Amino acid sequence: MNLHKYVSDAINNKLGFEAKLDVPKNRDFGDFSTNAAMVGAKTAGKNPRELANEYLPLLKELDFVADVSVAGPGFINIKIKDDFILQNTTAPKQMSAEKPLTIDLDYGAYNVAKSLHIGHLRTSIVGDTFNRVAKFLGHKTFSWNHIGDWGKPMGLIIAWIERLHPELPYFQDNFDPKTPVDYEIDEKELNNYYPSASALSKEDAEFQARAQEIKAKFQAGHPGYFALYERFLAISLRTMNNTVKRLNILPFDYDLGERNAAKYLEPVEKILREKNMIFEDDGAQIINVKRDTDNAPIPPYMWRDSRGADTYDSTDLAAVYCRKLTDNPDTIIYFTDLRQSLHFEQLFRAADMSGIYPYDKFEHIGYGTINGKDGKPFKTRDGNAAGLDDIIDIANEAVTARVAESGKKLDEETIKTIALAAVKFNDLIHDVKSDYIFEPSAITSFEGKTGPYILYTAVRLNSILKRANADFSKPYGYTLTTEERNLLIEIMDFERTILSAYENRATDMIANYAYDLCQLINNFYHNCPILRDDIPANIKAGRLYIAKLAFDTLATAIDLMGLKIPREM
Ligand code: ARG
Numbered sequence: 001m002n003l004h005k006y007v008s009d010a011i012n013n014k015l016g017f018e019a020k021l022d023v024p025k026n027r028d029f030g031d032f033s034t035n036a037a038m039v040g041a042k043t044a045g046k047n048p049r050e051l052a053n054e055y056l057p058l059l060k061e062l063d064f065v066a067d068v069s070v071a072g073p074g075f076i077n078i079k080i081k082d083d084f085i086l087q088n089t090t091a092p093k094q095m096s097a098e099k100p101l102t103i104d105l106d107y108g109a110y111n112v113a114k115s116l117h118i119g120h121l122r123t124s125i126v127g128d129t130f131n132r133v134a135k136f137l138g139h140k141t142f143s144w145n146h147i148g149d150w151g152k153p154m155g156l157i158i159a160w161i162e163r164l165h166p167e168l169p170y171f172q173d174n175f176d177p178k179t180p181v182d183y184e185i186d187e188k189e190l191n192n193y194y195p196s197a198s199a200l201s202k203e204d205a206e207f208q209a210r211a212q213e214i215k216a217k218f219q220a221g222h223p224g225y226f227a228l229y230e231r232f233l234a235i236s237l238r239t240m241n242n243t244v245k246r247l248n249i250l251p252f253d254y255d256l257g258e259r260n261a262a263k264y265l266e267p268v269e270k271i272l273r274e275k276n277m278i279f280e281d282d283g284a285q286i287i288n289v290k291r292d293t294d295n296a297p298i299p300p301y302m303w304r305d306s307r308g309a310d311t312y313d314s315t316d317l318a319a320v321y322c323r324k325l326t327d328n329p330d331t332i333i334y335f336t337d338l339r340q341s342l343h344f345e346q347l348f349r350a351a352d353m354s355g356i357y358p359y360d361k362f363e364h365i366g367y368g369t370i371n372g373k374d375g376k377p378f379k380t381r382d383g384n385a386a387g388l389d390d391i392i393d394i395a396n397e398a399v400t401a402r403v404a405e406s407g408k409k410l411d412e413e414t415i416k417t418i419a420l421a422a423v424k425f426n427d428l429i430h431d432v433k434s435d436y437i438f439e440p441s442a443i444t445s446f447e448g449k450t451g452p453y454i455l456y457t458a459v460r461l462n463s464i465l466k467r468a469n470a471d472f473s474k475p476y477g478y479t480l481t482t483e484e485r486n487l488l489i490e491i492m493d494f495e496r497t498i499l500s501a502y503e504n505r506a507t508d509m510i511a512n513y514a515y516d517l518c519q520l521i522n523n524f525y526h527n528c529p530i531l532r533d534d535i536p537a538n539i540k541a542g543r544l545y546i547a548k549l550a551f552d553t554l555a556t557a558i559d560l561m562g563l564k565i566p567r568e569m
Contacts, residue, residue, distance in 0.1 A: 001492055004032070007064065011078075014062060027489075031078060032080075034078065047074075066084075067079040082485060085489060101134075106127075106335065107124060107127025107144075108145040109148065115387050116389070118391060121247075125423075143250065150219070157194055159197060159210050159211035160196060160197035162210075177226075247420070272287065275353070313346070313350075320356055334363070367433065371438065394440050399444045403415060417564050422450060425511055432506070454514050455565060457521055458551065459569040483523045487523075498560070507561075514557040514558065520550075521550050
């Protein structure tokens with residue numbers, strides 16, 4: 001049950017108008033407090049305190065009210081009956097949205113033949129949690145891994161391979177795709193090709209021109225370049241899939257990126273031309289997305305660059321067109337680095353002006369940077385910018401060290417699960433927009449606001465449940481302790497928290513909820529022994545019932561964050 005909603009609706013019904021129901025920090029005076037008398041006072045022309053006193057007997061009639069009292073200028077505190085709490089607390093279950101939406105989510109968006117960088121961590125973690133939450137609330141979601149598999153980097157990589165192996169038949173214009181080619185691409189090497197080629201292109205104008213020429217021919221369908229591309233694409237897709245598994249994120253509904261979008265450039269261009277939206281500018285073709293009301297200059301959106309090639313801009317607009325045809329979404333949400341904000345502002349305007357998709361149904365959730373202690377983007381020990389795998393490896397090392405220190409013996413799988421939880425939880429508990437400092441030792445601590453603490457609490461509770469071998473049926477005539485009462489009230493706040501995390505686009509609300517829940521679970525654990533021999537059977541049954549509800553709730557929160565509960569810890 002969503003207790004807050006239940007109580008709020010009941011009060012509004014009773015009084016015949018909408019009041020606000022707050023949850024006080026300190027529960028000593030009540031579980032909730034309402035401003036009903038302040039609201040009512042305006043129409044009644046009465047003093048709020050006086051009116052509050054008139055409302056008290058009415059509110060006392062509600063089935064869940066144990067006690068009501070007036071506070072301050074006219075707030076009403078409400079204490080909920082213990083038995084009502086015990087009888088009505090339920091474990092969370094899949095919800096059905098009042099207004100179910102179809103939501104396209106664009107996250108991950110990895111690049112071909114470029115190792116995943118640290119920024120891809122946040123888009124994956126936050127995007128995936130958002131996807132899980134939206135589904136849990138009853139929305140229909142489609143996740144799009146908008147792969148960078150088309151533009152300039154492809155030209156550079158092909159040009160680089162041509163430099164290394166000019167003898168390969170792929171570079172001949174009359175290449176026959178059926179030709180068997182005796183050439184193995186080294187997976188590790190592949191990730192170096194793009195950075196090497198990109199660096200060279202900055203110094204060597206000839207190489208740069210060659211890469212550009214190749215890119216244009218590749219996009220126009222050169223059979224040899226395409227065959228070579230398909231080979232490194234396959235390797236990259238495998239790497240991406242491994243990452244998806246390694247990060248324990250849901251498989252993408254579509255692994256379709258720029259190349260797929262490019263198929264839709266033609267119909268989109270037709271629309272843009274009909275609306276006279278494309279202008280020539282220094283050989284390039286641009287869309288003007290400025291508005292008179294802009295305070296800052298908004299550069300034009302690049303439809304084709306001066307060589308006539310597709311761009312990140314044009315494929316993104318074509319991707320919107322494709323998604324509209326494919327899913328007809330009510331909203332499209334992008335998760336990328338904050339630094340891409342301008343690009344998305346331009347895209348949303350261009351889509352709106354062309355009538356392809358309305359501006360106000362787009363959303364860009366931009367996240368901050370993961371920094372080291374020096375406040376600069378996190379680097380590995382050898383001073384290189386950290387990649388996504390580096391971050392996970394570093395967390396694995398930190399957990400391994402901690403576990404060794406504590407004398408525990410945990411298998412490798414468990415250590416990986418804990419390390420991943422450390423990284424993901426730490427990401428989710430930070431406000432999406434802000435940068436944060438990545439401190440491997442802090443985030444892997446088994447205490448405090450960390451992933452390991454959350455998992456540890458779940459593992460310990462689960463082990464009690466398993467040992468108890470009980471049926472966890474609802475107890476009657478059971479008297480709650482304060483710890484039990486507080487825990488159950490928190491469980492009944494799950495739905496409201498998830499709804500509000502979704503509405504506020506705030507994954508940190510879920511992470512903080514999980515932490516608060518764990519604190520209450522641990523208070524309960526320490527003060528309300530369950531399996532001790534001297535505990536009477538009825539108390540044991542009551543506590544087991546509560547422990548099971550708590551576990552199911554925590555497990556659901558853990559799942560929404562994309563973490564896994566290990567068997568032991
Ligand atoms: N591939 C891009 C990157 O790695 C992110 C793409 C985001 N999605 C999009 N539709 N532009 O930075």
